[in-house]
Amino acid sequence: MNYGHITVPQAEVPVSREVDVLVIGGGAAGIAAAISAAEGGASTMIVEQRGYLGGMGTVALVPAFCPYTDKVKPIIRGLGLKLMERMKQACDPGYQEEYREQLDWVPIDPEVLKRVYDNAVLESGVTPLFHTFVYDVVRSPDGQTIEGVMIVNKSGRSFIRCRYIIDCTGDGDIAALSGVPFQKGGGDGELQPGSMCYLLANVDRPRFSRFLAETGDTGQLHRTVEQAILEGALPEGRKSISGLAWVSDQLVGVNFGHVFGVDGTKAEDLTRGAIEGRRTVLRQLEFFRKYVPGFEQAHLVASGEQLGIRETRRIQGDYTLTVDDFVAARSFPDDIARNAYYIDIHLATSKSDMTFNHLPPGVSHGVPYRVMLPVGIRNLWVAGRSVSSDRAVQGSLRVMPNCFSMGQACGTAATLALRDGTDSRSISIPELQQRLLEQDVWLGENFVPGAAEQDAGQAQ
Ligand SMILES: Cc1cc2nc3c(=O)[nH]c(=O)nc-3n(C[C@H](O)[C@H](O)[C@H](O)COP(=O)(O)OP(=O)(O)OC[C@H]3O[C@@H](n4cnc5c(N)ncnc54)[C@H](O)[C@@H]3O)c2cc1C
The missing domain is CATH 3.50.50.60 (FAD/NAD(P)-binding domain)
Known part of the structure; x- marks a missing residue:
């Protein structure tokens, strides 16, 4: 319009x-x-x-x-x-x-x-x-x-x-x-997706670690996500939870899943991204509680003030x-x-x-x-x-x-x-x-300011 x-x-x-x-x-x-x-x-x-x-x-x-x-x-x-x-x-x-x-x-x-x-x-x-x-x-x-x-x-x-x-x-x-x-x-205007990151409290990291250790399978979490997608508990998309960052044994930061088609230079897109992002987070919270040992009592403390924008x-x-x-x-x-x-x-x-x-x-x-x-x-x-x-x-x-x-x-x-x-x-x-x-910046081994060629292509 x-x-x-x-x-x-x-x-x-x-x-x-x-x-x-x-x-x-x-x-x-x-x-x-x-x-x-x-x-x-x-x-x-x-x-x-x-x-x-x-x-x-x-x-x-x-x-x-x-x-x-x-x-x-x-x-x-x-x-x-x-x-x-x-x-x-x-x-x-x-x-x-x-x-x-x-x-x-x-x-x-x-x-x-x-x-x-x-x-x-x-x-x-x-x-x-x-x-x-x-x-x-x-x-x-x-x-x-x-x-x-x-x-x-x-x-x-x-x-x-x-x-x-x-x-x-x-x-x-x-x-x-x-x-x-x-x-x-990209060439067709495609952009990397955004992600709504969040913090979960009341999680049990030792229990989660035992779950990973017991199966002895590093792909266990990946497979759990795949299963949840098959069962409709999670939407299609990225199958791994790459970003679990443990601030403490009870508090974890999560970077998981994507929101597509958001141009971070447009307020309308950011608005849709924020709303869609929060919906995604709720679905993921339900997934975590149901599928992932250690997350049964997880409590959502905060999601991002805005959708995370990569590009x-x-x-x-x-x-x-x-x-x-x-x-x-x-x-x-x-x-x-x-x-x-x-x-x-x-x-x-x-x-x-x-x-x-x-x-x-x-x-x-x-x-x-x-x-x-x-x-x-x-x-x-x-x-x-x-x-x-x-x-x-x-x-x-x-x-x-x-x-x-x-x-x-x-x-x-x-x-x-x-x-x-x-x-x-x-x-x-x-x-x-x-x-x-x-100022302690590292510019390479044996770096000499102003030298025309600095070991190009060498392991630095
Ligand atoms: C979901 C996601 C996961 C990521 N994972 C990681 C990770 O694990 N580790 C990592 O290191 N990086 C990660 N990144 C990348 C990284 O976070 C960002 O690329 C990086 O923060 C960019 O830094 P920046 O200073 O260029 O911009 P930003 O961090 O975006 O900061 C720009 C600032 O400018 C302000 N601003 C913008 N426009 C205006 C304006 N017109 N007037 C006033 N203020 C304005 C914004 O409010 C913002 O605070 C991730 C990014 C996303 C989105």
């Missing part, structure tokens, strides 16, 4: 703030970008539409951090690792004991994580502004510089002026509003990271991070297949600075799951540890641009890399 258009009267809008670096979106990428910018001396604000930080890890209750290692050594270090370790230290003693040494698939205690993020951004000097949505950008007359953004919140509409801006919305909202070209999903826009950057780069474990002269997470593309419909592609243990590829530089804009970086890559690589780069790394690099780059009074493309890459190394 087309209801036509109206012309909105011109209005004077107050300037509510002026900052050096403005970060939009408070997920993993945004948190790291803002902290790095502030620690580098920039006056920094982070704007987030929810009442807390964490993005998908708290908003959507994604239950665990993906691996920080390449199965041999930690490759995601720097701020991302510090923040995860800080969450561990703030958790209950039992949690600490169990996960102290673990770096891969560390369960998220969302309430602890929210507070850890609050404290980390405040300590670094970042000014947070929650409950605030960015709905437009204002660009310079030549269109190449963003002068600031239009926000709306309970206080009304206003303008935030900034010198540099980092788009960490996960959806590339700021880049898209600035006219940066982007792609969304929306991929912006066009100065370089597009491809599956060839991934498979060849390529390195680049402007690497700002490394990635070893497998290509993990979830089925777009209940009848299609998942796509997986793993690098061998100990091998990673480089993430070049240029994937975060949206074409045509001089003072904008994009970090997080919408950076410039093909669809396959997005299926790998999108996970939280990588988003921290990319955010940290953008925030640090912004402080160099600020110091030199220059744009995002004119900073010294060797200096950026050197700064990142000083």
Whole structure:
């Protein structure tokens, strides 16, 4: 239905703030970008539409951090690792004991994580502004510089002026509003499905572990799901429960099942996804209670505030990271991070297949600075799951540890641009890399900032 258009009267809008670096979106990428910018001396604000930080890890209750290692050594270090370790230290003693040494698939205690993020951004000097949505950008007359953004919140509409801006919305909202070209999903517009994640209390982990151990069959849970699908207790679709993240012996985070056909850049789709997601969760709760030992008394404590969204826009950057780069474990002269997470593309419909592609243990590829530089804009970086890559690589780069790394690099780059009074493309890459190394970021064995070729294709 087309209801036509109206012309909105011109209005004077107050300037509510002026900052050096403005970060939009408070997920993993945004948190790291803002902290790095502030620690580098920039006056920094982070704007987030929810009442807390964490993005998908708290908003959507994604239950665990993906691996920080390449199965041999930690490759995601720097701020991302510090923040995860800080969450561990703030958790209950039992949690600490169990996960102290673990770096891969560390369960998220969302309430602890929210507070850890609050404290980390405040300590670094970042000014947070929650409950605030960015709905437009204002660009310079030549269109190449963003002068600031239009926000709306309970206080009304206003303008935030900034010198540099980092788009960490996960959806590339700021880049898209600035006219940066982007792609969304596959050739036919298909998108990875969303999932409504949730927390179950009153579960009995020892009993569940005995159930798995007694059968001595690692596929037992998979078979239980298959049986439930056959009996109509669960809908068709993904047959494994990949994401059970035990926060304690009584509390588990669940990432299971899919909601299809949701475009996370459309409010109508998100609305349908939320409702359908909650219905899915109820059906799964009934399945767990009936089919899975240890879950008989499970109680649903919370589901995500929104459906978890895996994929929306991929912006066009100065370089597009491809599956060839991934498979060849390529390195680049402007690497700002490394990635070893497998290509993990979830089925777009209940009848299609998942796509997986793993690098061998100990091998990673480089993430070049240029994937975060949206074409045509001089003072904008994009970090997080919408950076410039093909669809396959997005299926790998999108996970939280990588988003921290990319955010940290953008925030640090912004402080160099600020110091030199220059744009995002004119900073010294060797200096950026050197700064990142000083911040404990890992860029490869024997990495030398500025070296043209860095052991391309070698196990890193
Ligand atoms: C179901 C599911 C399971 C997953 N499993 C894992 C897993 O096990 N481990 C893992 O590490 N990763 C996992 N991921 C991937 C990971 O959670 C996300 O890709 C990652 O959080 C992306 O980080 P980000 O910072 O780019 O964006 P997000 O986490 O999406 O954060 C973006 C933030 O920006 C805010 N925002 C957006 N637009 C605006 C706007 N216009 N104005 C103001 N604020 C705005 C949002 O509210 C949000 O807080 C999963 C994802 C999903 C959906």
